[in-house]
Amino acid sequence: MLGAGSWGTTFGKILADGGSQVTMWARRDDVATQIRERHRNSEYLPNIALPASMTATSDLRHAVSGADVVFVSVPSQTLRPLLADVKPHLKTTTIVVSLMKGVEKGTGLRMSQVIAEALEIAPERIAVASGPNLAVEIAREQPTAAVVSSVSLETAQKVARRARNGYFRSFVNTDVTGTEFGGVLKNLIAVAIGIVDGVGYGENTKASIITRGLVEMTDFAVAHGAQPETLSGLAGLGDLIATCQSPLSRNNTAGRLLGEGYSLTAVTKQMQQTAEGLASVAPVLELAKKIGVDMPIVEQVSRVVAGTLEPRDIAPHLTTDESDTPQGERTQDDREDDGRGAVRGAFKRALDQFRNGGRRPRRD
Numbered sequence: 386m387l388g389a390g391s392w393g394t395t396f397g398k399i400l401a402d403g404g405s406q407v408t409m410w411a412r413r414d415d416v417a418t419q420i421r422e423r424h425r426n427s428e429y430l431p432n433i434a435l436p437a438s439m440t441a442t443s444d445l446r447h448a449v450s451g452a453d454v455v456f457v458s459v460p461s462q463t464l465r466p467l468l469a470d471v472k473p474h475l476k477t478t479t480i481v482v483s484l485m486k487g488v489e490k491g492t493g494l495r496m497s498q499v500i501a502e503a504l505e506i507a508p509e510r511i512a513v514a515s516g517p518n519l520a521v522e523i524a525r526e527q528p529t530a531a532v533v534s535s536v537s538l539e540t541a542q543k544v545a546r547r548a549r550n551g552y553f554r555s556f557v558n559t560d561v562t563g564t565e566f567g568g569v570l571k572n573l574i575a576v577a578i579g580i581v582d583g584v585g586y587g588e589n590t591k592a593s594i595i596t597r598g599l600v601e602m603t604d605f606a607v608a609h610g611a612q613p614e615t616l617s618g619l620a621g622l623g624d625l626i627a628t629c630q631s632p633l634s635r636n637n638t639a640g641r642l643l644g645e646g647y648s649l650t651a652v653t654k655q656m657q658q659t660a661e662g663l664a665s666v667a668p669v670l671e672l673a674k675k676i677g678v679d680m681p682i683v684e685q686v687s688r689v690v691a692g693t694l695e696p697r698d699i700a701p702h703l704t705t706d707e708s709d710t711p712q713g714e715r716t717q718d719d720r721e722d723d724g725r726g727a728v729r730g731a732f733k734r735a736l737d738q739f740r741n742g743g744r745r746p747r748r749d
């Protein structure tokens with residue numbers, strides 16, 4: 386396991402509790418020593434006892450060489466330089482699994498794409514794991530599910546079998562794009578939710594943003610080739626719910642501080658851990674522009690982050706500016722109604738029935 390922060394350590398525990406022999410790699414020798422000798426990582430997971438079978442090192446070569454599967458959980462923007470050091474020590478059969486939820490600044494690449502490019506390995510040797518996975522809850526062994534995805538179903542299954550134990554269940558799919566973008570995009574919506582929370586807006590605002598956020602996530606991911614079902618599964622809606630409603634979420638917390646009026650510099654200084662959403666805003670908007678997808682929520686988050694929009698003015702779900710909409714095209718607001726006509730008809734009939742004292746209304 387490369388990365389001994391909160392998620393890397395927690396996922397290492399999941400694997401060890403599932404019966405795998407896990408070696409953690411930590412950048413800092415004191416963290417590796419504490420995990421190896423005291424079975425603790427008190428900085429990232431206070432009061433959590435780690436499995437005795439789990440070992441740790443700060444020697445990258447020792448961690449990687451001989452490993453059947455290498456999991457990576459470092460901040461997304463640091464992945465590429467780390468992989469350059471990993472490459473010489475990797476076996477030709479090793480599977481590499483990304484646990485990260487960001488895109489690379491500058492290239493806009495997803496983490497699995499960075500892995501393929503930097504390590505020059507085939508996509509069949511790469512998997513990603515994602516889902517509603519707040520590390521601290523899982524470290525306390527609260528029952529949780531996730532998705533492991535690879536273009537090779539066999540690879541996904543191999544990894545999922547290892548990432549399974551009495552409190553953690555991994556499902557599989559082959560939609561790597563949808564699974565990864567689900568994790569990236571929910572962070573941005575969680576920042577938006579944090580902002581409105583910080584301002585003091587209530588549940589209606591948040592529910593509107595979460596719901597419209599899911600539309601925005603799905604449009605973006607599907608335009609990049611993802612399956613829409615993935616976005617309504619654990620890696621999309623599931624993670625969106627967990628991250629938007631939990632004070633444990635760093636993205637949500639970063640948003641809340643912005644909403645309370647702190648500047649981005651002050652927020653980043655206060656955060657001891659990784660809030661990927663802050664780094665993903667710009668590359669996601671660039672990708673959205675390239676592919677022609679509207680992202681009013683991410684757009685407004687980006688303006689609050691840049692300090693050009695007052696947090697109290699954030700209301701991305703009200704955006705109805707159609708001036709950029711080509712004639713004949715519909716805005717997202719129109720699209721919400723798609724297919725709902727039938728539901729409205731049924732709803733009206735049920736209401737009429739209720740008003741008629743249980744008798745079915747006549748359909749003239």
Ligand SMILES: NC(=O)c1ccc[n+]([C@@H]2O[C@H](COP(=O)([O-])OP(=O)(O)OC[C@H]3O[C@@H](n4cnc5c(N)ncnc54)[C@H](O)[C@@H]3O)[C@@H](O)[C@H]2O)c1
Nearest residue numbers: 389390391392393458459463485486518519520658659661
């Ligand atoms: N924490 C969670 O609940 C959670 C859950 C699911 C996914 N994730 C994702 O996992 C990834 C890692 O997040 P985290 O929560 O473990 O972050 P973290 O901030 O807790 O830990 C990051 C780790 O990476 C190390 N690191 C920092 N810079 C590095 C560099 N230049 N080279 C090598 N290592 C470096 C740090 O020392 C630390 O051990 C993120 O993409 C995050 O979105 C986190």
Ligand SMILES: O=P(O)(O)OC[C@H](O)CO
Nearest residue numbers: 516517518519634635636
């Ligand atoms: O703490 P966050 O905001 O990085 O969220 C953690 C996980 O991604 C939740 O699934």
